Amino acid sequence: MLPALREASRQVYLRSREQKKLDELQDAILDEQYLFEGIELTAKEKEEFRYKRTVLELAKRGAEDLDSFEEYRMPESYDREGKVKQDRRFAVALERYKDVDGENEKMNPFAEQEAWEEHQIGKAKLQFGAANRKKKDDYEYVFEDQIDFVKADLLEGFNEDDMEMEEAEIKKSAEKSAFMQLQEERKTLPIYRYRDELLQAIDDHQVLVIVGETGSGKTTQIPQYLHEAGYTKKGRIGCTQPRRVAAMSVAARVAQELGVKLGHEVGYSIRFEDCTSDKTILKYMTDGMLLREFLGEPDLASYSVMMVDEAHERTLSTDVLFGLVKDIARFRPDLKLLISSATLDADKFSDYFDKAPIFNIPGRRYPVDLLYTKAPEADYLEAAVVTVLQIHVTQPAGDVLVFFTGQEEIEAAEEILKARTRGLGSRIAEMIICPIYANLPSDLQAKIFEETPEGARKVVLATNIAETSLTIDGIKYVIDPGFCKQKSYNPRTGMESLIVTPISKAAAQQRAGRAGRTSPGKCFRLYTAWSHQHEMEDNTVPEIQRTNLGNVVLMLKSLGIVDLVHFDFLDPPPAETLIRALEQLYALGALNDHGELTKLGRRMAEFPLDPMLSKMIVASDKFKCSEEIVTIAAMLSVGNSIFYRPKDKQVHADNARMNFHTGNVGDQIALLKVYDTWKETNYSTQWCYENYIQVRSMKRARDIRDQLEGLLDRVEIEPSSSPNDIEAIKKAITSGYFYHTAKLQKNGSYRTVKNPQTVHIHPSSGLAEVLPRWVVYFELVITTKEYMRQVIEIKPDWLIEIAPHYYKKQDVEDASSQKLPKGTGRAVMD
């Protein structure tokens, strides 16, 4: 099996090298031809000639790098079952490779250029202008079959002449007053001509699925139309968004269009910021915020219309919302429900909402040519870099956006790109490389929004952040290697991991669309048309099916939903995930034997946190350290992005971090120390820099902390503080996390007590070299090993003191022959 795989990889490698050599040869022949015929070139032709030479040079540099290819692509690492690990991408590439001799022969992003070259060689005559026109025809012919679905979209959706006219109209109206101008602009949106039809449809049906691509104006216009039609007399109109910035900016825009002050008639509501008032009739909010609102108003009584926007994104919150609003619609016939989505899932939504009719609104987007590779690319990083360079020297002006899976790849690509363009000086245009990913410090992120100087080209290297969360103007070329990192959750072990996965067709379409926002564009897909057609899933697995549902289950329980396993989910999560979440809630004492919420459970549900964190906070009351625990909860829920660890200063960063671990107090206590020290510096940014701490994360922790502190009152917890009683703080943590206990084994690894399995302390932990006998951990992650992240040492006696229903004396005795507890006592609280 493995030797075969190796051999196959060798073949892929040889094949790609061979192809490269052929390309070079072809170029060389062409070059000689110029000289041989002694043709005088015009300035423009010379420029093209220079470009070609540069391409050649770049290709040669690429070929040198190929020598390291084999080792780079074929690491000798296997997973626990002995299968080849990590290189799932390789396996995928291999699958694609099978098809090389098949129908894909003509799918090559540079077929354009090759066709042109063949043509040139044949004619042995130089006619650049004519050749350019010709190559376009060739190219279109070659790719015709592959663009059917996007092409259909483009032809129907949008006509460039219309657009120009509309733009001219907008310009004309610029002379009118700002308000009048806005009103004119509203009328140019594609949705405008469907206004009456749409209102009629909403009037006729309780639930309507609205399909409209970005740019159709649905998010800003529909609530206004409904207001104009009088719906706001019966209650406010709500519109949910998956992201905070979207909710804010859309609300601001609509307030402007209606000529009212933001926060009055039009407002938005997001976490940490409620910009609404009694007057608010159009309310934009994040989907998570609406979920929270459900707790206080389970029938949405104050709303006459609820619009769930961007439903196709299928965030965890939208999926939960679907189940809830569908239920409400049954006993509130006066409530109108609008589900709005970009094209792909409309039928599915319609079926789910009892065959609700679908209303189509065309979008406004420029056409994007889709180009596929001829043969599969075994090394997409290299392929992406080469494609960037090729675009840079052969394609007209316009910025480039490349999708990578993470920071590491982005940094690698940046380095290679810099190395290959180094020393070319003025022979190629300036290339501005902009990396962008969520953990990049904000000042460096801002770089992508700077306008590209005349004559230069911006190359944005991005993670999935550029797929939905931010849009960059001026992008004309998208390079899509076809992978992303996806979270997956194993309910059996309770472990989370990030896995590099092929993207879905829907995601690929979204990525391609990024090239056509401001002008027609091109999308270079680094996989074959065949594999796009036959191997990629239609849609990404919705988040609800690959995440821990602890807090979702707690929230649904507090809404009084008894039978969660049969709850009407659009796509039900795995039963095991639900069962594990329920089990955990039992163990924590949030549910009684009948599966109903206990008083403790109701208090826990008040916090927008994982059940274990909530339990920890509620328990802190007893140990008189709520101040400290709230800080720890806030720091833990910010995630693992607190410590900044740049590649070139890892030692400094590690030293700085270890300062907070003095006394081997454990990671959670260290986080507390980080926060308190920061607070003492009066929340100094400078201090963060000096200690290699992410300012953004700390500010977030402060926001969360403030919110949690505000909620203490609601669950009747008196603020209390015991900053020097580490034991009390650790006991409070254990009250939430006794479920996550692990015991040291002879070989230095740990064994978890619940679901016995071998785990290790994460090397970033302050206790990684201390190895206490008993630990409680915050979470389990799989990377190169199974790691416990954020651990503290505990005394086993605490377990019996804190969770007597869960641990018996023999469970925590240290005799190594003792069998570890298995499925010990169900919850017997209350």
Add this chain to the structure above:
DNA sequence: GAGCACTGC
């Protein structure tokens, strides 16, 4: 002795 896709409450 390691690796942090992206949101959201």
